Amino acid sequence: MDGTVAAAMPVIEVEALEKRYGEVHAVRGVSFSIPAGSCTGLLGPNGAGKTTIMRMIMALVQPTAGALRLFGKPPSALGRSMRERVGLVPQEDNLDPDLSVRQNLEVYGRYFGLPARTIAERVPRLLAFMQLAERGGAKVMQLSGGMKRRLTIARALIADPELIILDEPTTGLDPQARVLIWRRLLDLKREGKTLLLTTHYMDEAQRLSDRIIIIDGGRILDEGAPKDLIARHVRGHVVEVAKPLPRGFSEDGLERNDIGDAVLYYANDPAEVTRRLPADAAYLRREANLEDVFLRLTGHSLRQGE
Ligand SMILES: Nc1ncnc2c1ncn2[C@@H]1O[C@H](COP(=O)(O)OP(=O)(O)OP(=O)(O)O)[C@@H](O)[C@H]1O
Numbered sequence: 001m002d003g004t005v006a007a008a009m010p011v012i013e014v015e016a017l018e019k020r021y022g023e024v025h026a027v028r029g030v031s032f033s034i035p036a037g038s039c040t041g042l043l044g045p046n047g048a049g050k051t052t053i054m055r056m057i058m059a060l061v062q063p064t065a066g067a068l069r070l071f072g073k074p075p076s077a078l079g080r081s082m083r084e085r086v087g088l089v090p091q092e093d094n095l096d097p098d099l100s101v102r103q104n105l106e107v108y109g110r111y112f113g114l115p116a117r118t119i120a121e122r123v124p125r126l127l128a129f130m131q132l133a134e135r136g137g138a139k140v141m142q143l144s145g146g147m148k149r150r151l152t153i154a155r156a157l158i159a160d161p162e163l164i165i166l167d168e169p170t171t172g173l174d175p176q177a178r179v180l181i182w183r184r185l186l187d188l189k190r191e192g193k194t195l196l197l198t199t200h201y202m203d204e205a206q207r208l209s210d211r212i213i214i215i216d217g218g219r220i221l222d223e224g225a226p227k228d229l230i231a232r233h234v235r236g237h238v239v240e241v242a243k244p245l246p247r248g249f250s251e252d253g254l255e256r257n258d259i260g261d262a263v264l265y266y267a268n269d270p271a272e273v274t275r276r277l278p279a280d281a282a283y284l285r286r287e288a289n290l291e292d293v294f295l296r297l298t299g300h301s302l303r304q305g306e
């Protein structure tokens with residue numbers, strides 16, 4: 001019976017959490033709970049409050065208001081054990097540039113007070129897991145962006161944490177480097193780790209997360225499984241028609257969203273839109289995705305300026 005209760009206990013519980021930085025109301029009353037063994041994605045544009053939420057969870061920033069529990073306790077009550085149970089991949093890599101790849105992991109292991117034997121066993125395993133085995137002796141400054149990110153993830157895993165918090169694990173990386181990280185994060189999920197990640201890539205959120213929390217302007221707009229969010233807010237298909245719209249095209253009764261140089265039309269059956277278009281009209285037809293959900297909820301794009 002006790003086991004059932006323990007398994008059902010959320011790893012993170014956040015209630016009416018707020019953070020003000022002077023005039024800036026960065027987080028405006030956010031509540032959510034993260035079940036063990038799940039992957040939750042905080043999806044939102046620049047300045048949404050994602051990093052601030054993570055920093056409050058990690059007790060690196062003091063909340064202005066609200067309650068927060070990690071493994072059922074306030075972070076302050078967890079003390080040092082929290083650092084071992086939670087692995088953090090911060091938004092900015094903070095590796096030691098003067099040390100080698102291997103030394104970065106070893107120093108971190110010693111910081112956690114891991115026995116030398118454990119460090120000696122884990123470091124090569126983590127290097128292999130993150131495909132850095134050949135780079136163990138390299139200096140951090142000799143690594144590519146993707147390798148640095150992988151090393152930061154390996155470092156977060158050194159104490160074998162139950163919860164891994166990743167702030168934009170793949171931002172700025174090329175597609176191949178991103179796919180490699182995604183595979184490893186899915187491996188960690190299969191091992192039963194709890195993952196909380198932030199991203200402004202909707203494909204990343206959709207691929208990795210069991211549940212997505214859409215956040216903008218310090219508030220949660222909605223949360224749910226990717227496919228449920230799509231079903232709730234947009235129809236299944238999108239027909240994108242470039243401007244100027246074809247002459248004689250009737251938009252009557254169609255659900256639309258003007259994105260500047262094109263208009264998006266949402267429909268369960270794309271033919272509801274395409275049959276109204278002249279034969280020579282140029283359009284794109286695709287399935288609806290989380291970007292459409294975000295646009296629908298906020299009226300602006302997830303990735304501003306792109
Ligand atoms: N230390 C700070 N002092 C003052 N304002 C801050 C501080 N940290 C964050 N902010 C502000 O709080 C808001 C939320 O910032 P935060 O970094 O949490 O957003 P984010 O969602 O992580 O954005 P990004 O995708 O760009 O990383 C922004 O308006 C930001 O300027």
Ligand SMILES: [Mg+2]
Binds near residue numbers: 051052091167
């Ligand atoms: Mg951030």
